[in-house]
Amino acid sequence: LSYSTYNQFWKEANSTINDLLVQEIPAEPLKPEKDRLTVFQKLATLYIKYVQIFRKLESSYDQVVHPQKRRILRQVLDGTMGRLLEVKDEMVNLEFSEFHYFDDILSDLKLTPNDIEIPIPKYFLHERKKVLQEREQVLGKILAKMGPTDREAKKMSLEEAIRLVQIHERARQGRLRAKFMREIRLEEEREKLAAQRGAPTLDPDVAATRIQKIWKGFIQRKVTRREREEEMVFIGMVWLCLFEISSNISPYIMTDQYVTILKHVGITQEENEVEYQQALVTIKEKIRQVEGPDIKETMQDQIRQWFIECRDATGKFPDYPDEEDGGSSLLFKEKTPEEAKGEKIRKEEWKEEEGKE
Structure with a gap:
């Protein structure tokens, strides 16, 4: 498959996830469902859909080669696996069983049992390849130090060995004799049928037509x-x-x-x-x-501007933000409209107090 196919898998999986999120987190809370069968049907449907999402994301993650895309895919894939386990746990707690039957749901969704098989993610092995290789090397060294181990063979007397060989030899001869008799019987039946039918005859034109038919079919396929x-x-x-x-x-x-x-x-x-x-x-x-000096100068200008604005508003220079509060990063923090409005009101209050004094 091409990369566009795996991108399409990713797109379809994201679309399905959005639909499931709308279904699982509705705008208005739903009434609790009391029917156990109905609850199981909903959980089973979610489980099957999450399995399909997982299969698509796993295939995409295995074949996509862009590092940035793989990081995003990995987060979505891990989240999908986590949600899949949560739904499975809810089903187990509801049914008190590890095994569930989805025949009717699969029939409604037009799926087969193979479509809900959970494959082992390939990155489980790829990411642990070095660890597994190191483990094999350690085990190989340990076995090499231990040396070959002599296993004690089960002792058998001469009479028992002869009897065992005789049993197997008689069984082999019996099988050969039965096979030989069956072949003789089949050969006699074939000769009898051939004598009844007579010698087979085939018109040359018919034979040529059959050969042409088979050859043309082969070429066309x-x-x-x-x-x-x-x-x-x-x-x-x-x-x-x-x-x-x-x-x-x-x-x-x-x-x-x-x-x-x-x-x-x-x-x-x-x-x-x-x-x-x-x-x-x-x-x-x-x-x-390249850009560090310009960024540094811009930040210094902003800090100076902050000190000047606070001095103009309060009449004195403010204290520098503590390290626990974030230090200078607090000055560059993006503020919400409410925070900006509150800061503006405080500055106006400081100016009014300064005017009264």
């Missing part, structure tokens, strides 16, 4: 398969490299090439992640060197 593959490439459903091979090559080679492409996606993800981490440091340092 081959052409149709090729056209279908080209159409899938044209609409962006598959990668072009999967079908840039001869039609004479075995499909197993295509499978191997597909596996190679998946490995390439994983390598690209790792390279992009490393590049992203390096870019964070590089861009931060670049901003500090």
Whole structure:
């Protein structure tokens, strides 16, 4: 599948999540439901939909190579898994059972049992690959130090061994004898049927027509398969490299090439992640060197302006904000309209008090 397909999966999952949020968090609180069956139907429907969302997000997260997109996808994916566990826990507490039946709901949603199977996220293994490799190395070293272990074989007397060999040999001979007799019986039946029917005759024109029919069907299926593959490439459903091979090559080679492409996606993800981490440091340092002096000067001007405004309003310089209150960051904090209005009123009050004095 192409990257646009996985982006579409992500888009569909987000749309479904928004619909479920509207359903789970209505504008007006709903009345408590007393019917246990109705509650289970609602929970089961939520569970199935969250499973579908999880499958789409997991596929997208596994194939998307952009680091920023993967971070957002990971947050949504983890949240979906958490909500899925919550719904499952509610179903268990309601039914007092770990196993549930969704036959009627699957039929209504036109789904199959395979559609609600929960796959193990692939990033579970990818992210723990180094840990697992280190664990295997440690176990290998421990086993190497221990050396080979001699297992005590079960002792058997000569009479028991001979008897065991005789039993297996007689069973083998019996199977061969039964197979041989069955083949003789089938051969006799075939000869009997052939004698009753007579020698088979076939007109040469009919034979040629049958051969042409089979050959033309084979050629047409081959052409149709090729056209279908080209159409899938044209609409962006598959990668072009999967079908840039001869039609004479075995499909197993295509499978191997597909596996190679998946490995390439994983390598690209790792390279992009490393590049992203390096870019964070590089861009931060670049901003500090290029724009840092201007930002510093602007902040100093704002702090001076704040001191001057407070002095004009109160007649004296204010105390610098404490570190516990946020220090200078308190001066650059974005204020809500209510906070800005309150600050304006306080300044006017200070001016009035100063005028009275």
